[in-house]
Amino acid sequence: MTPLRIGIIGCGNIGARIHLPTWLAHPEVAQVVALADPTEVALDSARQLAGLAPEQVHADPVHLIARDDVDVVDICTPQHLRREVLLNSAVSGKHILCEKPLAAVPLDAAAAVDAAEDAGQTLAMVHNYLWLPEIQAAREVIDSGEIGPVRTIVVNYLGVVDVPGAAAYRAGWRHEAVSSGGGVLMDMVHGVYLAETLLGRPVRRVSAYVSSREASATVEDLALCRFETDANAALVNIAWGLGPGGIEVTGELGRVSVRYRDGGTAPWAPVEHVRVHTASGMREVLGPDEREMTGIPQPIMDSFEQVLLDFADAVRTGRPAAAPGRDGLRILEATVGAYKSAVTGELVGIPLDRDDPVFRHGVLGLKKLSLPEWSPARGTSLYSAG
């Protein structure tokens, strides 16, 4: 089997500390042949780790995408920088693995999905929480029919750690609406795709509430959302701070409960248990993870390994990846739709209307909407360009 030749674009925390070493650990599957990042210090340290020559690394991703020896572009830049990289990669005949969220703006994400489909290339998302052992365990129980049809999911990620961006680049980019495309909900979009996966159906409508403790903030630090499908619904609550975590799946015949240590939030708190409760009693399907979660938690490293190997297999066999680009687009629309609901009070239909300002501009389109008196985005800096 000839290894896939990978070019990584964006050598920050996720590109250089997770994707790069994970690809390097699987030389039979992949060979990293090029890197791109405009931040010199990041590019040089990633180059040394990868053992590449100076001519294999580029300040401008355009030069990486133009290389004939790259089969796969692995995109790890902040999300507002993705449009040109995604489109160039697709038209240049590259397969694409893209970090979440697919873009900051749905219009850009939709253009990328269409371009990859037109070019016949694989475009897949890093929706790595799908591979966490507690999520796999919950899905197995659901798929077995033991708890019956799923009625509701509650995802609590209210204790999310506010991880800064790379200091050598811009530590604060996650808190700037213009670069992040949203606050903690966008950053922890994992909660949205997990909820949809556990519901087992596509999201059709969303309503939400957002707030921020800082008066000058341009993004929220708390989001409470309700995502509805045609048959069931999920509550997804996400915040930077010290609130509780955990996931509850309620079916017609029972429930699955995912609890993290001391009621904390994954992945910073390890799994305490996954339990199934039915009329016949309780059984534990996953016990406590006793490992210390210092640095990058091991279950997270393992989840990335699964994503990268699944993607490589999808490219080789032509089958869909576990999370195709079209899933990334729908989840982005549901997330941006939550912002629209939170500032207008509307129940927002998904997919978004293609002419909707939030489809075309993401959160920066929110101020163009008719906002009620009480709207958190009215007369404030929330969701402004800063």
Ligand SMILES: NC(=O)c1ccc[n+]([C@@H]2O[C@H](COP(=O)([O-])OP(=O)(O)OC[C@H]3O[C@@H](n4cnc5c(N)ncnc54)[C@H](O)[C@@H]3O)[C@@H](O)[C@H]2O)c1
């Ligand atoms: N799947 C996950 O669990 C997970 C975890 C963390 C981050 N992420 C995602 O990964 C992406 C990057 O996050 P991060 O934490 O690595 O950010 P970071 O700030 O640590 O790194 C960003 C890097 O991108 C580089 N960059 C900036 N402009 C560029 C350009 N035009 N071309 C190439 N590189 C460019 C910067 O120089 C920097 O090195 C984000 O979209 C984030 O949502 C995903």
